[in-house]
Amino acid sequence: MAEKGLKSNVVGLFGGTMLGISSVAPAYALTATLGILAASVGAKTPVVIIAGFLPMFFAAYAYREFNRIMPDAGTSFTWTSKAFGPYIGWLGGWAAVVATVIVLSNLAGVAVQFLYQFIGSAVNSEMISGLWENKLINVVTCLVFLAIATYVAYRGIDTTEHVQMVLVIFQLVMLLIFGVMAIAKSGASEVGEAFSLSWFSPAGLTLSAFIAGLSGSIFAFWGWDTALTVNEESKNSDTTPGRAALLCVLSILLTYLLVSVATQMYAGLGDTGLGLTNEEVSDNVFGNLAEPVLGSPLDLGLFLAVLASSAASLITTFLPTSRTLLAMGAYGAMPKAFAKLHPTHRTPSVATFTAGIGAAAFYAVMTFLSERVLTDTIYSLGIMICFYYGLTAFGCIWFFRHQLFDNSFNFVFKFLFPLLGGLGLFFVLIITLRDSASPDYGSGASIGGVGLVLILGLGLILAGLVVMAILRARQPAFFRGETIIHESAHAMRPHEHLVQ
Numbered sequence: 001m002a003e004k005g006l007k008s009n010v011v012g013l014f015g016g017t018m019l020g021i022s023s024v025a026p027a028y029a030l031t032a033t034l035g036i037l038a039a040s041v042g043a044k045t046p047v048v049i050i051a052g053f054l055p056m057f058f059a060a061y062a063y064r065e066f067n068r069i070m071p072d073a074g075t076s077f078t079w080t081s082k083a084f085g086p087y088i089g090w091l092g093g094w095a096a097v098v099a100t101v102i103v104l105s106n107l108a109g110v111a112v113q114f115l116y117q118f119i120g121s122a123v124n125s126e127m128i129s130g131l132w133e134n135k136l137i138n139v140v141t142c143l144v145f146l147a148i149a150t151y152v153a154y155r156g157i158d159t160t161e162h163v164q165m166v167l168v169i170f171q172l173v174m175l176l177i178f179g180v181m182a183i184a185k186s187g188a189s190e191v192g193e194a195f196s197l198s199w200f201s202p203a204g205l206t207l208s209a210f211i212a213g214l215s216g217s218i219f220a221f222w223g224w225d226t227a228l229t230v231n232e233e234s235k236n237s238d239t240t241p242g243r244a245a246l247l248c249v250l251s252i253l254l255t256y257l258l259v260s261v262a263t264q265m266y267a268g269l270g271d272t273g274l275g276l277t278n279e280e281v282s283d284n285v286f287g288n289l290a291e292p293v294l295g296s297p298l299d300l301g302l303f304l305a306v307l308a309s310s311a312a313s314l315i316t317t318f319l320p321t322s323r324t325l326l327a328m329g330a331y332g333a334m335p336k337a338f339a340k341l342h343p344t345h346r347t348p349s350v351a352t353f354t355a356g357i358g359a360a361a362f363y364a365v366m367t368f369l370s371e372r373v374l375t376d377t378i379y380s381l382g383i384m385i386c387f388y389y390g391l392t393a394f395g396c397i398w399f400f401r402h403q404l405f406d407n408s409f410n411f412v413f414k415f416l417f418p419l420l421g422g423l424g425l426f427f428v429l430i431i432t433l434r435d436s437a438s439p440d441y442g443s444g445a446s447i448g449g450v451g452l453v454l455i456l457g458l459g460l461i462l463a464g465l466v467v468m469a470i471l472r473a474r475q476p477a478f479f480r481g482e483t484i485i486h487e488s489a490h491a492m493r494p495h496e497h498l499v500q
Helices: 013-024 026-069 076-084 086-122 135-155 157-188 207-221 240-267 285-294 298-330 349-369 373-399 408-436 452-474
Strands: none
Touching: 013 026, 013 157, 013 240, 013 298, 026 086, 026 157, 026 207, 026 240, 026 285, 026 298, 026 373, 026 408, 076 086, 076 298, 076 373, 086 135, 086 285, 086 298, 086 349, 086 373, 086 452, 135 298, 135 349, 157 240, 157 285, 157 298, 207 240, 207 373, 207 408, 240 285, 285 298, 298 349, 373 408, 373 452, 408 452
């Protein structure tokens, strides 16, 4: 594996866990997906959250086992290239990069909403609170956010880690306060739902509704692999990142269950007023529930928490994007310029700025193309997330195929858990591809009678085939298997995974 020149021994277990949680961005993910889940599965949101957690949790073990033997910043790209060869590995890396670039734009969009809502509430101005709805102001502000986040990520992993610890703890505390107060006030709510254990059972859900909700749930957990993306910069790089990823996923699950149950108990599932299926509420749940649940001035704290969550995740999401591009450049799967590091900060400078520019362009186009840009991008992200996470899970099984039945540890963590994760993710992928072809899927936006979600999700993956063909002609060494050797764990010599 290639030594890339990143700083080493910088990120510990706590720091890695914080980076993972920050990338998931629980406050942002909840305000963006709770309405989508309610519209898809009604009161069954808690069980769908658990269902989204399981394949992610199982897939995390595939990442952990890969990381034990190959702590490489390219993660999914490098590992699937090793397991399945350069072409499949390149597509996995492409899907990971495109997904993170899209979510950067999505994060910036949420940050814009809550910035103006925070300022408007602070000065009691409805005019300022609604400025985010002006598309020109929205896009310009979004570009400013992306520029700031790009600069902070460019400054280095040290700056990023220290900023994240403060922002993550703040948003988790505000979500805990919101959840507790929503439950406490639910008894006086006229539209709330009485708590029921049936919320934790899938009984009564149609397959299409369950999968639609599951796609949103999987999106809400996405980002924990950031803890592994900084493996070359971590202390004890072969063990610490995997532990941080598992701690991150478990922490997020508990947070989501508390807030989803509390929100249903307080706001209910109606399509009017504060109901979670009201379109005015579903795109921005906390923006509408903060004041009724928390009152003034605590509601400003929740606005600030979502703003901090989006801003923090903006910064950390540059890590997997830039490091995947860095690895692809180092191995010749992308232009060599992506392998360049800043001489002082030792960050992948070209890759970082490319991600920022790509996110800015995507957001500007989508804002004017779709009235409900957040909904469509979340559903389309589910397609790409399931693709490259599932590919990595199956890659783990194939890579370790000669060791799977040597002992019970290998059977469970290198075969059974990755198999369950991969099957779950690919099942969601296939059903989502089928359903998203309908122009009614997601926000209802379509092009030529085909749902915008399918065009975004599958179209961007297929566009990678064109880019791959161009790169194959220009720099064929990677595609001939000369820079990453296609082999199994059985063929690798232990403790010799890094080369200059």
